[in-house]
Amino acid sequence: MVYSRLARRLRATGKQSFADYLDELENGSGEEWQDFINALTTNLTSFYREAHHFPVLADHLRKLRGQPRINIWCCAASTGEEPYSIAMTALEAAGGGNSPVRILATDIDTKVLDAARAASYPEESVSKLETDIVRKHFLRGNGANTGFVRVRPEVAGLVTFRPLNLLSPTWPLRAGFDVIFCRNVMIYFDKLTQLALLRRFAPLLNPGGLLFVGHSENFSQARDVFTLLGKTVYEVVPEAACKQGARPGNA
Numbered sequence: 001m002v003y004s005r006l007a008r009r010l011r012a013t014g015k016q017s018f019a020d021y022l023d024e025l026e027n028g029s030g031e032e033w034q035d036f037i038n039a040l041t042t043n044l045t046s047f048y049r050e051a052h053h054f055p056v057l058a059d060h061l062r063k064l065r066g067q068p069r070i071n072i073w074c075c076a077a078s079t080g081e082e083p084y085s086i087a088m089t090a091l092e093a094a095g096g097g098n099s100p101v102r103i104l105a106t107d108i109d110t111k112v113l114d115a116a117r118a119a120s121y122p123e124e125s126v127s128k129l130e131t132d133i134v135r136k137h138f139l140r141g142n143g144a145n146t147g148f149v150r151v152r153p154e155v156a157g158l159v160t161f162r163p164l165n166l167l168s169p170t171w172p173l174r175a176g177f178d179v180i181f182c183r184n185v186m187i188y189f190d191k192l193t194q195l196a197l198l199r200r201f202a203p204l205l206n207p208g209g210l211l212f213v214g215h216s217e218n219f220s221q222a223r224d225v226f227t228l229l230g231k232t233v234y235e236v237v238p239e240a241a242c243k244q245g246a247r248p249g250n251a
């Protein structure tokens with residue numbers, strides 16, 4: 001997999017061998033690093049993936065009703081289907097009114113973030129969604145955009161995309177999130193790294209804040225910071241949560 005993905009970068013940069021390519025990475029201008037990262041990431045995602053999470057999210061948002069701002073961090077956002085599904089859930093939970101939800105959607109891969117900002121997807125990507133959801137939250141393309149759907153501006157407007165590496169020693173974020181989505185990315189990290197990330201997530205969450213993880217991710221080793229609420233949904237332990245309460249301004 002690494003071979004075939006980097007072979008594409010060799011062709012794109014005109015390098016004759018992996019040794020030449022690595023030399024460019026290590027001793028060149030530094031510009032190739034982001035393309036190197038982008039080439040290696042796996043970005044599989046879909047709208048309403050792991051659908052059982054979204055009713056849980058909607059219930060949580062209804063419980064927070066009255067809060068002037070609800071902050072959600074989606075930290076491996078890929079091409080945007082996940083944060084836009086969160087935004088659609090927020091609009092549904094708001095029952096047609098304005099939603100106080102703001103979603104910060106981050107990923108290490110700048111190419112997927114560009115695709116996410118464009119908010120345009122092949123029609124097949126919504127073919128399994130309820131027709132009512134598609135009608136309410138997507139615009140069908142015509143002319144040059146035939147065969148594509150675009151996320152409606154009122155959905156896209158709730159989401160801000162920014163690059164962020166979960167493995168960076170510091171994150172440019174303020175505490176005060178009500179929900180963190182971190183799905184299907186921690187599987188790529190070893191147990192110690194996962195544990196370190198969970199300990200960094202906890203103080204970013206408001207008391208009662210939820211962490212949604214992927215279907216094959218189990219974090220029973222972090223009981224001091226997160227309690228399992230249900231299938232792959234965790235609540236931050238009160239003592240581990242942030243003390244200040246919601247502070248707007250991340251997204």
Ligand SMILES: C[S@@+](CC[C@H](N)C(=O)[O-])C[C@H]1O[C@@H](n2cnc3c(N)ncnc32)[C@H](O)[C@@H]1O
Binds near residue numbers: 045076166185
């Ligand atoms: C398999 S996709 C999952 C997307 C989405 N969360 C979902 O469950 O549908 C994994 C995403 O994690 C991102 N990723 C991998 N390593 C990362 C890191 N160190 N920091 C931030 N994002 C990372 C990849 O670029 C990719 O878009």
